[in-house]
Amino acid sequence: MNKKPNHCIKCTVTSCANHADKENYCVLDTVKIGTHECNPTVSQCVDCESFVLGKNCSDNSCNL
Template sequence: MEQQANRSIGCTVKQCVHHCQSQNYCTLSQINVGTHETNPTKVECTDCNSFAPKM
């Protein structure tokens, strides 16, 4: 059963277990975004910390 897309959270990471798959949205009600840098300066510095790989 496909989970409901959350249209407030667009996402193209189809390798994530929380991705809607049929559309480019997350299925979680909220996500946590963080950074792996001490001083983030560009988009590549940010991470979705709610990501979980598919089995």
């Protein structure tokens, strides 16, 4: 997979398969942002819907 960081999309979610690993950026050209709330009011209400769990992160070891 191309792990070239897209410097237009900052991201610190290292457990995501689309994270650039060495830099806190996403590698995708675009991402889809959505919400799980009917009336989002704070940043915690919104989600990156392009998130994919990284292969090496199913046991959360990548966050240690």
